[in-house]
Amino acid sequence: MNKYKIGQVLKTGVSVVIILLLLPYLATVFINGEKIKRIEKDAFQLVKVASVTGGETQIEEIPWDAYFIGILAKQIPQTYEKEAIKAQAVILRTKLYKELDQSDHPVFKEIFLTSEEMEKKWGIDHYEEYYKKYFDAMKETETKVLLYEDDYANVPFHRSNAGKTRMGKEVLGNGMYDYLMGVECKEDKKDKDWEHIYDLEYETVQEKCRDFIAAVDKKKVKEKLKYEDIQIQESDSAGYVKTMKIKGTVCSGEQFRKALSLASGCMTLEDHKGRLRVRTKGNGHGLGLSQFTANQMAKEGKGYEEILQYFYAGTTLSNAEEINFKLE
Numbered sequence: 001m002n003k004y005k006i007g008q009v010l011k012t013g014v015s016v017v018i019i020l021l022l023l024p025y026l027a028t029v030f031i032n033g034e035k036i037k038r039i040e041k042d043a044f045q046l047v048k049v050a051s052v053t054g055g056e057t058q059i060e061e062i063p064w065d066a067y068f069i070g071i072l073a074k075q076i077p078q079t080y081e082k083e084a085i086k087a088q089a090v091i092l093r094t095k096l097y098k099e100l101d102q103s104d105h106p107v108f109k110e111i112f113l114t115s116e117e118m119e120k121k122w123g124i125d126h127y128e129e130y131y132k133k134y135f136d137a138m139k140e141t142e143t144k145v146l147l148y149e150d151d152y153a154n155v156p157f158h159r160s161n162a163g164k165t166r167m168g169k170e171v172l173g174n175g176m177y178d179y180l181m182g183v184e185c186k187e188d189k190k191d192k193d194w195e196h197i198y199d200l201e202y203e204t205v206q207e208k209c210r211d212f213i214a215a216v217d218k219k220k221v222k223e224k225l226k227y228e229d230i231q232i233q234e235s236d237s238a239g240y241v242k243t244m245k246i247k248g249t250v251c252s253g254e255q256f257r258k259a260l261s262l263a264s265g266c267m268t269l270e271d272h273k274g275r276l277r278v279r280t281k282g283n284g285h286g287l288g289l290s291q292f293t294a295n296q297m298a299k300e301g302k303g304y305e306e307i308l309q310y311f312y313a314g315t316t317l318s319n320a321e322e323i324n325f326k327l328e
Helices: 003-032 034-039 064-075 082-102 115-122 124-140 168-172 186-190 202-208 218-222 253-259 291-299 304-311 320-326
Strands: 046-053 056-063 144-148 195-200 230-235 241-246 249-252 267-272 275-281 316-319
Touching (some): 064 115, 064 124, 082 144, 186 291, 195 202, 230 267
């Protein structure tokens, strides 16, 4: 056999080997399509992110890792234990993968920190240390997501609560979120931002809440808001306000909290020297994982898997690569 034929045989043999090696991948891509490409592990994979600058929406492409770490660094403090940050990483991945699954051409809108913003926030001396902490949390939980009944779980979180997380069925009004149970978070009271007192002018409250205050008649629109016009109607088992009445209009406690930029919906009201005094406990909506308690659990030696199960009992921690075949 001459050298040319030998070379041809070798080339043919190598080609066959390569095809055999690539066959599983080609079959997977053929069966599952673009969504697997979007969820594959690729540090240089680009995702589209929308940002608003000067009132205009701009879309830019960001490397997946940079975007993921940028959100994670914004969501949970860099001083927290790694296992708590890993739990947050799984929460974030679950949310992002759910968005990927629901759109053929996803454009993310979650606000993230750029490298420059992280360096400015932490200082150049701590940048590499903290960045590595978030990077490791991402990589050590890579592809891990939370599922509930073969679908991505709804995984809300907050900084701290009034001492107990809220129950999903009380907040969301249906039985789809039975895994969001009220669990004890007694350590949350030690959070330095746990309690706040706001003294608000009634005119300010009226202005901030005008979008959802529907007066019964035109006369009441012109009437100034008074303490007697604001009533808490119902609170849930964790102490958070579910419904309120303002000038005869019913609104949710969360609407009121967000309109006035209050730290928590666990609140009490009183008139104090002609102003509305609002006292709040906790930081955030109180549903799902408490980051403060998660951090305390991590300090006690608990891993991110145990932390997640505490707050989302009944969900399954799964490898996203295993569920790609369920995606259409």
